[in-house]
Amino acid sequence: MERSVIIAGFGGQGVILAGKILAQAGMDDGLEVTWLPSYGPEMRGGTANCTVVLSDEPVGSPIVDQPTGLIAMNRPSLDKFEAMLATDGVVVVNSSLVDRTADRDDVRATYLPFNDLAASAGNPRTINMVALGAYLKASGVVPLETAKRAMSRMLEESGKSKLIDVNCKAIEEGYNAA
Amino acid sequence: MGERLLLRGNEVIAEAAIRAGCECYFAYPITPQAELLEHMARHMPRLGRTFVQAESEIGAISMVYGAASTGVRTMTSSSSPGISLKQEGISYLAGSNLPAVIVNVVRGGPGLGNIAPSQCDYFQATKGGGHGDYRMIVLGPSTVPEAGELTILAFDLADKYRIPVMILADGLLGQMMEPVELPEPVDLESLPAKDWAATGAEGRDPNIILSFDLGPENLKQMNLVLQEKYREIVNNEVRYEESDSQDADIVIAAHGTIARIAKSVVRMARAEGIKLGLFRPITLWPYPYEPLRALADRVDTVLTVEMSAGQMWEDVRLAVAERAKTPFYGEMGGVVPTPLTILNEVRKHAN
Structure with missing residues (x-):
């Protein structure tokens, strides 16, 4: 089975890192994965996004027409990508910043205040981990513990070990709230 | 490894x-x-x-x-x-x-x-x-x-x-x-x-490395x-990959990124009964003309897909040499065709 998710938000909301952690977790879980960032000029000011594909077979296209998942960190992301979602797809919406619900009635939507949950985890900048936790619960694509291990290792390798605890807490906040 | x-x-x-x-x-x-x-x-x-x-x-x-x-x-x-x-x-x-x-x-x-x-x-x-x-x-x-x-x-x-x-x-x-x-x-x-x-060059004759000779006969020899x-x-040194081509009626000829996207298209096309295969040159020079020609003898259509106006398409047509139809689909300017857009092109040429 192949699953794919577009993670989208403002530049600075950490969507690129959330995608990398998901891809790493998928790989650690024995899946084939691709991670593709939007690297065009749209990253400055507009929406940033990345696409992660996870499959038990070799991944063909890293670009997807109909993703099975969407993490919308802000309103423009939901507006831009909702229509693309596959039927029965999963959409996780940051209700702290998105003032509408999904138009589609053939997708499974989860609304959570990422900004509030990140703040209660102890650091408002962990909204990407809250979002990832919520998506993991909604999609079941990789186990929470695998994602936490992948995230901890990646933070450690980039010399940010002191951020591991708060990010673990944030990913759990999102997972448990979803 | x-x-x-x-x-x-x-x-x-x-x-x-x-x-x-x-x-x-x-x-x-x-x-x-x-x-x-x-x-x-x-x-x-x-x-x-x-x-x-x-x-x-x-x-x-x-x-x-x-x-x-x-x-x-x-x-x-x-x-x-x-x-x-x-x-x-x-x-x-x-x-x-x-x-x-x-x-x-x-x-x-x-x-x-x-x-x-x-x-x-x-x-x-x-x-x-x-x-x-x-x-x-x-x-x-x-x-x-x-x-x-x-x-x-x-x-x-x-x-x-x-x-x-x-x-x-x-x-x-x-x-x-x-x-x-x-x-x-x-x-x-x-x-x-x-x-x-x-x-x-101490202890041996000098090695001379140059790209010119003023004498036409000498430069001809270098050429x-x-x-x-x-x-x-x-x-x-010709290298290429052929996949799902054994029973194919139509093959996509593509290189690099487009070839991997085409692998998804092959799965989608086969799910709807279109016998689609893929021919992927790995060496773009030397181009695998002979293998592609042999493949063209067995299929109806070789559809070239590229992120260009049809540059590799010229080599495909040289290889196929009228043995099969050779339509083209390309995108330019940095637009990357998605699997569905390529599948739509395939459908146009499927029987």
Whole structure:
């Protein structure tokens, strides 16, 4: 089975890192994965996004027409990508910043205040981990513990070990709230 | 093979070059290959090797010429407009029988274009972007792991034939991450000696490396030597991949990123009963004309799909030579066709 998710938000909301952690977790879980960032000029000011594909077979296209998942960190992301979602797809919406619900009635939507949950985890900048936790619960694509291990290792390798605890807490906040 | 790592295409090309024994790397930064240069900047000095951010692309390719003349493994990398600037140097490398690896992470063109993925430098890479009767081996990786494998191969082929070899990637392959097992480092001591290199002539006759001769007859002889070498490469080094082609009515001919997207299209088409296969040249020069011709005898249609106006399409039509229909679908300017858009093209040509 192949699953794919577009993670989208403002530049600075950490969507690129959330995608990398998901891809790493998928790989650690024995899946084939691709991670593709939007690297065009749209990253400055507009929406940033990345696409992660996870499959038990070799991944063909890293670009997807109909993703099975969407993490919308802000309103423009939901507006831009909702229509693309596959039927029965999963959409996780940051209700702290998105003032509408999904138009589609053939997708499974989860609304959570990422900004509030990140703040209660102890650091408002962990909204990407809250979002990832919520998506993991909604999609079941990789186990929470695998994602936490992948995230901890990646933070450690980039010399940010002191951020591991708060990010673990944030990913759990999102997972448990979803 | 080592552990599985999640890495970008640009990083994998750089790391594979290091493991292939690249001793000297020269480049000028440009998107979308910046991570390649950054990886080299981070690791080459630590290994006691040479990293120079040159004053320009022309400076970088000229430094490659100098380093290659001394017999060390050397590489430069850039993206489309920067590769255009290197063409004079590539012609000189070819004319002087010098081995070197040149990486082009192609972006939208012409002119300054943009930084989005494209395959619009196929003509420049495969038909001779510089002056003179020369050829360059051109390798077209389709996945991140293959980008690493072909980089190692590029150094081996460059040395074997004393020829510049290009890795023709694109921005998508350079930017995306995928699991990869990096190859073990090459033992430099195990490589064949380069008795032609300019290493200091004490105790022996000087080795002379040049790309010119003012006498037409002599220059003709130099050209004949090159042409003989190119024939040998055509005979020995053609590489390609054919998949799902045994029972196919229609095949997509595509290279690089488009070929991997086409693999998804093959699955989708077969799910709706269209017998679709894929023909993927790995060497873009020498082009796999004969295998594609043999395939064309068995199928109705060879659909070329490219991120260009139809550059490889010319080679496909040369190969197919009216044995099958040869429609074309392409996108330009950095637009990447999605699996569904390609599938729609396939449907138009399916019975």
